[in-house]
Amino acid sequence: MKLKLIPIAALLAAALASPTALAQKKYDQGASDKEVLVGHINPYSGPASGYGTIGRSIAAYLKKVNEEGGVNGRQINMITYDDGYSPPKTVEMARKLVEQDKVLLIFQPLGTPPNSAIHKYMNAKKVPHLFVATGATKWNDPKAFPWTMGWQPNYQTEAKIYAQHILKTKPNAKIAVLYQNDDYGKDYLKGFHDGLGAKAKTMIVKEASYEVTDPTVDSQMAQLQASGADTFFNITTPKFAAQAVRKAWDSGWKPVHYLNNVSIGVGSVLKPAGLEKSIGLITTSYLKDPTDPQWKDDAAMIGWTAFMKKYYAEGDLTDSFNVYGYAVAKTLVQTIKQAGNDLTRANVMKQAASLRNFEVDVLLPGIKINTSGTDFAPIESVQLSRFDGTTWVRFGEVMGK
Amino acid sequence: MDALLHQVLAGLATGGIYASVALALVMIYQATHLVNFAQGELAMFSTYIAWSLINAGMPYWGAFFLTVGFSFVLGVLIERVVIRPVENAPVLAVVVVFIALLVILNSVTGWIYTFTIKTFPSPFPNDLGFGKYMSPHEAGAIGVTLVVLLLLYAFFRFTPLGLAMRAAAQNPESSRLVGIRVGWMLALGWGLAAAIGSIAGMMVAPIVFLDPNMMGGVLLYAFAAALVGGIDSPGGAVFGGFLVGVLENVLGAFVIGNELKLAVALVLIIGVLVVKPSGFSGKVHVSRV
Numbered sequence: 001m002k003l004k005l006i007p008i009a010a011l012l013a014a015a016l017a018s019p020t021a022l023a024q025k026k027y028d029q030g031a032s033d034k035e036v037l038v039g040h041i042n043p044y045s046g047p048a049s050g051y052g053t054i055g056r057s058i059a060a061y062l063k064k065v066n067e068e069g070g071v072n073g074r075q076i077n078m079i080t081y082d083d084g085y086s087p088p089k090t091v092e093m094a095r096k097l098v099e100q101d102k103v104l105l106i107f108q109p110l111g112t113p114p115n116s117a118i119h120k121y122m123n124a125k126k127v128p129h130l131f132v133a134t135g136a137t138k139w140n141d142p143k144a145f146p147w148t149m150g151w152q153p154n155y156q157t158e159a160k161i162y163a164q165h166i167l168k169t170k171p172n173a174k175i176a177v178l179y180q181n182d183d184y185g186k187d188y189l190k191g192f193h194d195g196l197g198a199k200a201k202t203m204i205v206k207e208a209s210y211e212v213t214d215p216t217v218d219s220q221m222a223q224l225q226a227s228g229a230d231t232f233f234n235i236t237t238p239k240f241a242a243q244a245v246r247k248a249w250d251s252g253w254k255p256v257h258y259l260n261n262v263s264i265g266v267g268s269v270l271k272p273a274g275l276e277k278s279i280g281l282i283t284t285s286y287l288k289d290p291t292d293p294q295w296k297d298d299a300a301m302i303g304w305t306a307f308m309k310k311y312y313a314e315g316d317l318t319d320s321f322n323v324y325g326y327a328v329a330k331t332l333v334q335t336i337k338q339a340g341n342d343l344t345r346a347n348v349m350k351q352a353a354s355l356r357n358f359e360v361d362v363l364l365p366g367i368k369i370n371t372s373g374t375d376f377a378p379i380e381s382v383q384l385s386r387f388d389g390t391t392w393v394r395f396g397e398v399m400g401k
Numbered sequence: 402m403d404a405l406l407h408q409v410l411a412g413l414a415t416g417g418i419y420a421s422v423a424l425a426l427v428m429i430y431q432a433t434h435l436v437n438f439a440q441g442e443l444a445m446f447s448t449y450i451a452w453s454l455i456n457a458g459m460p461y462w463g464a465f466f467l468t469v470g471f472s473f474v475l476g477v478l479i480e481r482v483v484i485r486p487v488e489n490a491p492v493l494a495v496v497v498v499f500i501a502l503l504v505i506l507n508s509v510t511g512w513i514y515t516f517t518i519k520t521f522p523s524p525f526p527n528d529l530g531f532g533k534y535m536s537p538h539e540a541g542a543i544g545v546t547l548v549v550l551l552l553l554y555a556f557f558r559f560t561p562l563g564l565a566m567r568a569a570a571q572n573p574e575s576s577r578l579v580g581i582r583v584g585w586m587l588a589l590g591w592g593l594a595a596a597i598g599s600i601a602g603m604m605v606a607p608i609v610f611l612d613p614n615m616m617g618g619v620l621l622y623a624f625a626a627a628l629v630g631g632i633d634s635p636g637g638a639v640f641g642g643f644l645v646g647v648l649e650n651v652l653g654a655f656v657i658g659n660e661l662k663l664a665v666a667l668v669l670i671i672g673v674l675v676v677k678p679s680g681f682s683g684k685v686h687v688s689r690v
Contacts (some may be wrong), residue, residue, distance in 0.1 A: 046508075047613075049515070214618055214663070215622070223654050226404035251534070277551060296644075
């Protein structure tokens with residue numbers, strides 16, 4: 001009975017609703033005929049202020065969109081606040097945006113701890129918490145948190161891809177894992193175990209954790225080396241990544257070395273560790289790197305460079321965070337475009353969950369954005385790359401979904 | 402066996418780091434009878450000064466000694482400007498000032514130099530042939546720590562100024578009566594501690610990379626080291642540093658697991674305070690009340 005009723009009800013609803021829906025515009029707080037008001041939180045000061053340029057490049061992209069006429073005739077205005085990567089401040093800023101500034105949605109707060117702090121608040125208030133800038137897997141949980149969505153490939157997806165690559169190229173590998181003993185490290189570790197499946201127990205010969213308060217990871221590296229492993233999965237943040245890469249080389253251990261995407265900055269990690277010591281490292285990527293010579297004549301990157309020069313002239317043309325900001329802003333614009341004249345929070349969320357094969361030109365070829373009511377993970381494919389002493393060189397197919 | 406040797410040597414290398422910072426802690430304690438929580442950040446800040454000098458083209462040793470001199474002056478200045486006004490305040494007030502210094506130095510450095518890690522050069526040759534277990538720099542840093550220890554010992558033991566400083570810390574009133582300028586002795590103590598700290602910073606930075614949070618974790622272990630050895634004994638502090646480094650590694654690798662490595666330091670701190678507050682080689686103080 002139930003099954004039969006649904007199409008009838010849907011037909012009735014469509015018949016009743018559609019003529020009015022077309023004529024009538026629907027708005028929630030923060031949207032009007034003239035504008036869509038978007039809230040944004042980013043660290044512009046403090047230890048994570050290096051990410052500040054993401055917020056600036058997003059603002060620059062929205063300026064470009066507005067100058068070109070906006071989206072469906074509306075200007076997208078963004079209010080951006082600094083939380084200094086401090087969760088209590090993120091809470092304060094999120095409340096201010098929702099309750100005083102009355103924004104339609106909050107876009108791209110950065111970092112796992114800041115987003116965790118406002119996760120429940122955003123869902124209790126039923127305000128879209130869109131495309132958060134962190135790789136934690138928990139943002140993809142539409143059942144429990146239907147108002148929160150991630151954007152970049154999450155840690156578990158990434159770790160599974162390393163696991164697949166190991167299973168394919170070195171099925172008898174003896175694997176050592178170094179991981180930071182917190183949510184981030186354990187997220188990667190879980191994905192890696194899941195990726196190896198039943199073979200995880202036999203293939204992983206040693207796991208060693210470190211705390212962020214540890215001065216060095218030398219002791220852990222010595223343990224991993226002593227385990228006799230020939231493959232090494234390095235789940236570390238930049239400082240410890242540089243230490244581990246250097247120590248692996250200095251102690252004469254030459255494993256196949258997988259480095260998580262968190263710490264692949266050439267200037268901020270590999271140079272301090274020593275470029276010659278970093279040759280052969282394997283990681284994943286999903287964005288076109290602005291320093292990679294192969295994109296010199298690529299239309300998308302030429303477009304990005306022109307955009308940077310016109311709208312964000314003080315921005316660094318070698319910083320891939322500016323490509324990231326550009327790409328994620330395009331995803332937001334697409335979502336608002338799809339929402340049409342129904343700018344309610346519910347519809348914005350529904351549209352964010354209805355991105356189909358959406359292509360952002362600065363993502364690597366073959367990587368498309370797909371979401372659905374049960375899949376809140378926009379980017380789920382990446383490509384492996386290997387460091388050749390000066391730059392990351394992509395190899396193999398695009399992997400993942 | 403090879404694994405154990407590797408852990409012990411790696412422990413000695415990190416122990417050398419703890420020892421050098423513990424020395425600075427002991428220095429300030431000897432001069433002022435206070436434990437300076439900002440000691441690590443002060444050392445980190447000095448290291449950035451050295452980094453700027455070297456990047457501006459100055460040769461390593463020139464930058465090294467200039468930084469030591471600069472840190473000495475900075476230490477004296479901090480004592481005169483910041484600590485002096487709270488000299489007679491309760492201990493808690495002084496501790497708050499120390500913590501404020503810690504936070505200020507950390508954020509100011511981050512603001513000036515950003516939080517991205519930087520490489521800091523080592524004065525020691527690249528390869529001595531035993532690089533597998535311990536890098537030449539780590540060995541060199543241990544040597545430098547021992548030299549500083551010797552100099553300190555000689556200074557306090559054999560020079561009139563060292564004697565005056567010891568007297569000023571132990572009995573300010575009597576010292577004043579025999580003509581020692583106690584206020585200046587305290588400032589001098591700060592200066593020396595900052596100078597030793599800057600050496601520690603310059604020895605630590607090539608190992609852990611230079612960033613504003615470089616000393617955060619190290620300071621905690623250095624406290625444990627200083628307490629184990631006796632907070633008023635330079636030799637004890639160095640010994641304590643090596644002991645903490647080796648214990649932490651060996652226990653972490655073979656007994657309790659990496660997750661509890663930090664707990665080793667904390668257990669040592671509490672254990673020493675409960676069982677033998679004066680540490681291995683510190684003096685037992687008795688005061689009449």
